[in-house]
Amino acid sequence: MKITIPLLWSLFSLIYSCDQITNRTESTLPYLRKQGSATQLIVDGQPFLIRGGELGNSSFTSLEYMQPVWAKLNAMHLNTVLAPVFWELIEPAEGEFDFTLYDRLIKEARKHDLKLVLLWFGSWKNSMSSHAPAWVKKDQARFPRIKDDRGKSHEILTPFSENNLQADLKAFQALMKHIKAIDEEHHTIIMIQPENEIGMLPTARDYHLLANQKFREDVPAELIEYLRKNRKNLVPEFQEVWAKNGYRESGTWEEIFGKGLHTDEIFMAWYFAKYTNAIAAAGKASYPLPMYVNAALIRPGYQPGQYPSAGPLPHLMDIWKAAAPAIDFLAPDIYFKNIEYWCDLYTRQENPLFIPEHRFDNMAATKAAFVFGHYEAIGFSPFAIESTANPENEPLGKVYHLIAQMTPIITARQGQNKIDGVLFDKKNQATLLRFGDYEFTVRHSYTLGYEENAKNDEWETTGALIVQTGTDEFYLAGSGVVITFANVINPALNVGILKAEEGRFENSKWKVIRHLNGDQTHQGRHIRILHGDGFAIQRFELYNYE
Template sequence: MTGMSALALSLPAMAEPPHLVQQGTARQLQVQGKPMLLIAGELGNSSSSSAAYMAPHWKKLRDMHLNTVLAPVQWELLEPVEGKFDFTQVDNLIRDARANNLKLVFLWFGAWKNSMSTYVPSWVKRDQARFPRAALVNGQEVEILSAMAPTTLASDQKALAALMAHIKQVDGKQNTVVMLQVENEIGMLPVARDYGPLAQAAWQGQVPRELTAYLTAHRDSLVPEMKRLWAAQGARTSGTWAEVFGGGIAAEEVFTAWYYARFADELTKAGKAAYDLPMYVNVALNRPGRLPGEYPSGGPLPHLIDVWKAGAPSIDMLSPDIYFPNFVDIVNRYKRADNPLFVPEANNADHPQVAGNAFYAIGQLDAIGFGPFSIESIDDKSGALGAAYDVLEQLAPHILAAQGLNKMAGFRPKALYDETLLYEPQVAVIGDYRFTVAYADIQRPALSSKTAEAGGIIVQIGPEEYLIGGSGVTVTFAPAKDGGGQAGIDSAWEGRFDSAGQWRAGRLLNGDQTHQGRHIQIPAGQWQIQRVKFYRYK
């Protein structure tokens, strides 16, 4: 093996691998015995292939208050010759992340990346007998490896297992690498399913019992689309794919989803057998009105989550990549009791609404992490994202202490897919107080150019004490129970937490800053924290 750096030499005893733990209704990532909130960013797809290219970026990313970088690892670099592994890229990434006090999530670009099979080694690309392609209706092959081929799965498993074993060897104590993404945006294009010989035989066969058993056991909690599709055929528990799900394109997509899920599950099991890190599959979402194949068919899309949960129980999370305006609607479909929320690609890093989305996902839905795409492209001009991440970094211990315990809420104006902004005030009860969060002047509500960028979080840290962070929010308050009198501000301090987690107070806000005690406000364009104590009076 090449690329075996000093990382592998004289390491202390193994630490417990990073893993997911339950706190109340939330799942948290625990690293070296402590919960961790992933304040993250994902590198561009080619950036991690060059240590020289990345060299000037690492410190800038840490200075932006990231604690985690999502970095692709390409099969073609890891195994350029079959059976001979080169870990140079992996070792360089681990070395440089450690040097800058950053964690890593590796993205395994194996058999598929954005549906296509362009990151596989040359020896896979050129051997179409061993590694058959998916085919169209007319038999024409596409540059997508067939999920039906046992040889493709076996080779992908060997490569991922070798990667995980190496990570365990060089990083089993430090836990620089905390999670792994299995493949990237799986899905079939430009048709709903593979029409190759193996796929054709499977399409004519029986629906696997595991799938119909899952649908039966979870019939009351299935997503609406799956419930309707299955019920349309009488909720049959046996038969061909056409008999159980109908003969149309929706049935073909369920078929595709099942075999992608099974492939991903078997791949995940092989990786975890070598080193048991949390693993997730990311999602290329579909636009309204598009048909399967016009978007990547069969990925873990919102309407196919149940198929993936049935077919890939080893996967810890199904995680959406979100480039559409209706962020709030999308993340709420992926926050489930059986699916902790992680957003690996939350639009491009320079998108103005990314920071507000981070506050909503983390504060409202207990996300274990959040990371916009192409993060290194903005590290010289991070602007609002760097300021927002600064606030999240300061609040992280308090966020982690509150997750799953009804002590926190997140806020942002809701946008529809057509970019219509619904910016009416939102309400949350936290502890003994009811909070109303507005995104416009509460006396004269009007949309401004900054309204869509607003975001906020409220975290309870004591019986009457709260941390309010964000930008562009105005918070009013009242007792949570009717008849409980009125609520007032005892004290409101702006300030920040230092590197040791100690609160350093700035100004005591009163009078004009609180509208004579009527509200807490963080102006648009500013990202800050206020520490507020409330009281009651008749």
């Protein structure tokens, strides 16, 4: 039976209804759940924070290559690995599927007590169609590629081809059916990423004949209806584009959005999203795991066509939401230093934050603490996680160890304004946080002047997360921060430190390692974890006095 787009919409509606019933009955199938303002990933009935790492693109293609990697991942306290599945490896001949390699790799992950997020390298991986099978690549007449504005083909399957869609869709649905067969009782695989860093290159849109025909047509009524219903809530970058042409509600792409590269990109985003949505919906019809799409971000000054255009980028969030309801959220791959900028953009419109790729550098550890705190992230995952030579001393592993201990108290308070995070360097040395009656002034520990590196022109990045567990009780986890306190409800009162402890959680119970006072709290004036002290957890209680 040929699976058409209308049929897929019907299937998705049925799946969505069933998924809501599943959530209400607390099925053990992984799913997403709202708690207050936060979105949680539920695995085996419990909120799950992904302490992740993504493998290099080719690592998860060999049992031999992976053999020494598993111990590294365990040493860094990961609980989840992001690993690609190549279309070319599971369907080397059309209609003939072989999952033997991945079955063995999945068993190894399970043996090492690791969950998996599988990345489907199907039609597109980093824009290109490099992981499509040979039988697809060699038959361009049947499986056409995009064309640039000079009519030159590139190794990117056009999203306007029904043959391309059906071939990818059938393979992905076969994969999801197989996952259900081998993993429904285990839940080793907790989430799926259909495709990888979708984007158009080297022009802003496809000039294939199929694409040109669609570009001349009116904007689909489905998109117009979304814009009409959400006019007041569109992301401002997109609303500005629509407003410039007078909020038109009928006409071609250029008539509604104007002529230019921005319209080319909007047009492509719609059809990339529709294609991906059809694949995700078909996959969910077989086994409805949570699914997201990731994006390669825009380099400063680049124009559409110079970067992988039309992917799930923040300025195109509305297009992707309108065209791809089977996708649960959009996720940024962050390789730039300005992580707050991108996280702020991706947490609009209640989009939960998951960072499937981050540069595996010396800032990854503190950024992990920051995003789990400030954005109440679903997870964090540096790329090429196996590349470390010394996993036991990897800073990321030390932060993951703290987060593993604190997961129960973090997840119990997500979405309730009881969690926050900080990230500091020389340019950004301090911030104010509010917890109930208290205002926290949190600063880089180098501002104290106690540490030798405070004299340097550049400061190491530091960060931490803070959890309020009672009216006056708090936990701090991280490194390189100092906190002072004020009562914002009654400024006449002084705030003192009643108790401060350094410790760890063992079987979810707090164990004190040191009772902190005297010099360690500046005689009761502040709470601190110096950068030179490494990563630690502290519990402290505050009180008020006249």
